Amino acid sequence: MNININRGGDDYFFNRLFSYLTRKLEDEIKEMTQLRGNVYLVETSKQRFILKGYKDIRKLKIQEAFASSLRKSGFDQSYRFYNQDKDPLHFEGSFYGCIEFIEHHEKPFNYGMPSDRAEGVELLNRFHDYTTVLHPSYAGMLPKTDLARKWLHRKTEFTKNLPIVSSYINKGITEKLLEWADFSLRNFADLKKELETESPAILHGDVAHHNFLRSKAGKLMIIDFDLISSGSRAYDMLQYANRILPFLDWQFESLVKVKHLNKWLDSEAFLFGLLYPADILREWNRLVRDRNHLNPYSLAPIVEMTVSQFQQRTQFQEDVKARLGF
Numbered sequence: 001m002n003i004n005i006n007r008g009g010d011d012y013f014f015n016r017l018f019s020y021l022t023r024k025l026e027d028e029i030k031e032m033t034q035l036r037g038n039v040y041l042v043e044t045s046k047q048r049f050i051l052k053g054y055k056d057i058r059k060l061k062i063q064e065a066f067a068s069s070l071r072k073s074g075f076d077q078s079y080r081f082y083n084q085d086k087d088p089l090h091f092e093g094s095f096y097g098c099i100e101f102i103e104h105h106e107k108p109f110n111y112g113m114p115s116d117r118a119e120g121v122e123l124l125n126r127f128h129d130y131t132t133v134l135h136p137s138y139a140g141m142l143p144k145t146d147l148a149r150k151w152l153h154r155k156t157e158f159t160k161n162l163p164i165v166s167s168y169i170n171k172g173i174t175e176k177l178l179e180w181a182d183f184s185l186r187n188f189a190d191l192k193k194e195l196e197t198e199s200p201a202i203l204h205g206d207v208a209h210h211n212f213l214r215s216k217a218g219k220l221m222i223i224d225f226d227l228i229s230s231g232s233r234a235y236d237m238l239q240y241a242n243r244i245l246p247f248l249d250w251q252f253e254s255l256v257k258v259k260h261l262n263k264w265l266d267s268e269a270f271l272f273g274l275l276y277p278a279d280i281l282r283e284w285n286r287l288v289r290d291r292n293h294l295n296p297y298s299l300a301p302i303v304e305m306t307v308s309q310f311q312q313r314t315q316f317q318e319d320v321k322a323r324l325g326f
Contacts, residue, residue, distance in 0.1 A: 013092075014032075014034060016091075016092070017040075017091055017092075018032055020089075020091045021042070021051075021089070024089055025044065027044035027045050027046045027047070028044060028045045029042060029043070029044055030043045030044060030045060031043040032051075035050075037053075038052065038053030038094060039051070039052050039053070040052075041101065042098075047101075048101040049082060049098045049099060049100060049101050050079075050098070050099040050100075050101055051089075051096055051097075051098060051099075052096065052097050052099055053091075053094035053095065053096050054094060054095050054096075054097065055093065055094055055095075056095070057088060057090075057095045059226075060088060060095045060096075060097050062138075062141055062142075062228075063081070063097060063225055063226070064081040064084050064097060066134075066138065066202070066225055066228065067079060067080055067081050067099075067225065068080070068081065068084065069134050069137065069138075070130060070131075070134070073130050073133065073134060074130070075126070075127065075130040077123060077126070077127075077219060077220060077221050077222060078221055078222055078223060079099050079100040079102060079221070079223060080099075080100045081097050081098060081099055081100070082098040082099070082100065083098050102213055102215050102221055102223070103215060103216035104213065104214070104215070104216065105214035105215060105216055105217075105218060107214065108213075108214065109209055109212040109213060109214050109220065110209065111209045111243060111244050111247050112247050116212075117244050117247070117258070118258070118259065119220050120207075120212050120220070120240070121237075121240055121258055121259060121260050121261055122259065122260065123212070123220050123222055124204070124207060124222070124236060124237070124240060124260070125233075125259075125260040127204065127222055128201045128203075128233040128236065131201045131202035131203075132199050132200070132201040132202075132233075134202055135199070135200050135201055135202050135230065138202055138230070139200070139230055142202065142228060142229050142230045143229050143230070144229065144230050144231060145203055145205075145229045145230065145231030145232070145235050147188070147192070147235055147238070147273065148185060148188055148189040148192060151181070151184075151185055151188075151276055151278065152185060154278070154281045154282060154285060155178065155181045155182070155185065155281060157281075157285045157289075158177075158178070158181075158281045158284060158285055159178065161284060161285060161288045162174060164288050164293055165284050165288070168293070168299065168303050169303065169306055169307070170307075173306060173307065173310055176310075176314070177277050177280060177281065180275055180276070180277050180317055181276055181277055181281065183272075183275060184272050184273065184274075184275040184276035184277075185276065187268075187272040188269060188272040188273050188276065191268055191269035191272060192269050192273075193269075194267055194268070194269045195232045195234040195235070195264075195267060195269050195270060196231070196232045198232060198233070200230050200231055200232060201230075201231070201232070201233045201236075202228050202229070202230060203228060203229050203230070203231050203233065203235055203236045204222065204225065204227070204228060204236055205226075205227030205228055205229055205236070205239075206224065206226070206227045206239075207236060207239050207240045207243060208243065209243070211223050211224045234264050234267070234269075234270055237260070237261050237264055237270075238264075238270060238273045238274065239278070240261060241255060241258075241261055241274060242274070242276075242278050242279055243279070244258070245274075245316070246279075246305075246309060249312055250309065250312040250313055250315065250316040251316075252316060252319045252320060252323075255274075268324060271320050271323060271324055272324070274320055275317060275320055275321070277313070279305075280305065280306055283302050283305065284302060284306075287299065287302050
């Protein structure tokens with residue numbers, strides 16, 4: 001028996017969880033590795049799977065049902081949950097789901113690759129096509145997306161963190177970030193309903209590169225539905241645009257060439273949404289929240305991102321504002 005323990009975590013908890021699983025699972029556990037937080041890779045005598053803990057049984061059940069519904073609808077570019085017909089694994093306040101392990105391709109998905117960006121947005125659009133059909137069955141279970149409220153909370157948190165951020169970043173840059181956020185929010189909140197004229201979909205909510213996974217066979221998958229919500233697919237596309245813009249050197253004309261995303265570029269609400277500096281505010285808030293600003297290795301990439309891209313972002317702001325008539 002080979003037990004792989006992440007020494008950075010709670011070894012005592014890990015060992016108790018391992019003992020619990022040994023009693024509950026039918027197959028012998030050969031190896032167990034903590035991936036992050038309450039997520040583990042488990043290898044038994046018959047298979048490998050991802051073990052993921054949820055604080056709320058309702059959340060686990062929605063995740064299980066949604067993954068199953070996707071598969072039954074014909075969408076085959078994601079994972080399944082195992083053992084749904086059995087009593088849930090419940091250990092020390094968390095409910096655990098067993099998720100299909102997808103063997104990784106040797107070449108990971110990368111937003112820096114034009115072909116991956118194109119394939120990613122194609123998959124996201126396909127995901128929305130299926131979840132639009134599924135939406136009526138889940139509408140009452142899922143929160144409605146409210147980007148304006150989310151962004152206001154993010155800006156408020158960043159403002160509270162300014163004394164720390166300003167220790168590392170020039171005041172002129174932080175003032176501009178808040179100016180952009182205020183301008184975007186004020187106008188986006190007034191116009192967002194123009195994005196909601198189509199039938200709502202179930203949105204992914206976190207289209208970070210690590211939530212796209214290429215299988216060993218080469219098929220691109222979309223994973224991790226913890227943040228699914230109800231709303232216009234434009235909101236996922238806004239987030240996708242924000243994720244890929246650094247790799248497009250913040251060139252608006254490059255967005256025009258992105259299939260499925262470019263259909264939204266005639267919308268004023270979408271353009272105002274593009275102006276919100278979501279990524280920088282998110283990363284600084286996370287850095288301060290986790291106190292990682294005290295770690296030079298964690299701090300340096302965020303400082304570099306903020307400073308090195310500032311001129312490109314400034315030009316992008318001017319380009320989009322010009323299109324909006326400002």
